[in-house]
Amino acid sequence: MDYQLKFAPVFDNFGHLLSGLLVTLELSFGAMLLGTLVAIVCAAGKTGGPRPVRWIIDVYIEVIRNTPFLIQIFFIFFGLPALGIRFSPNTAALVALTVNVGAYATEIIRAGIESIQKGQVEAGTALGLKPVQIFRYIIVKPALRTVYPALTSQFIYLMLTSSVVSVISATDLAAAGNDIQSQTFASFEVYLVITAMYLVLSIAFSGLFSLVERMAFNYPLSR
Template sequence: MLVTIELSFGAMLLGTVVAIACAAGKTGGPAPVRWLVDAYIEIIRNTPFLIQIFFIFFGLPALGIRFSPNTAALVALTVNVGAYATEIIRAGIESIQKGQVEAGTALGLKRVQIFRYIVVKPALRTVYPALTSQFIYLMLTSSVVSVISATDLAAAGNDIQSQTFASFEVYLVITGIYLVLAVGLSGLFSVIERLAFNYPLSR
């Protein structure tokens, strides 16, 4: 369970960084950057996650790139959630009124400051519910990484089931644990929303 939590939170943090960078590139970058981001999103969103993790764990060694099972799982989860979160954050960025950006420019703020204070935080506030739903789905999707022997919750359940043959009992408990994790994450995200985004909306 701890490995599942570590993989999920690691992928959430890294995936958010990837998504913000890609969303910035897609909304304001030069044409080659937009094409690369679009290609990344289309490839990830139109291929199964199982194939993506197989490619990273079994395919990349042909190019001399090798990962341990847990590291490959983290990379695959990050790449996957980054693509989906890019589109979510992009929608939030595009919801920001141009007048707010122009006001920041008039105040003498640098482009990085405008993006950080005027664009990113309001955009994240707008898309926060959709983003957290994607993160909870990511945690549930992480059960797939057991196919490459990553030592997550699903892998532990499979090991116990193979030793005891108590399939009903084992997977009932595993299901309960995933349910508790999902509800716990939802509660945690609600607390974060109140702490991080509890300020009046602009009129």
């Protein structure tokens, strides 16, 4: 074991890594926000919608949760053009990640919604709140608060999963690392640096999520 680490090729190309990091951040945050919206709509539909709607949402969830992400992203990038739907690599990656995390988050948020007792909704109605207000303040917000830890760990998993999008030539952090590795052959150093960057990202995400938790859900449960 007398391997000499040579980080020069990595740091010479650090700009490339940073632009990859930016794409990873965009993909992660984009898919988190869009996926949460998808999940709230689907969870509402699944708990309160008519039967055909529930059935369609069930199919969506089962198909996505029971197939590999790699196949989903191939399908979206290579398969959909046959139907005339064509995305650029980075957009296809965002769509695939959104669809994927949406299915998982739907089940998580549904669990939260089902934890809201009927009496609370009835209390809202009795107070004269509009259905939209009931949905927003009495159902969604407390539901999100209940399932927040599960949701955020799903989001961190989403960020880590985004590292496979380079298979459709999206230009994320892992792709940038592969590029540099294939040009400089400093594979050990490149992947060491990338691993550290993903680790820092995960920790930063955790910190950010607990900050959001303190700001958004910092109200007493009962008096």
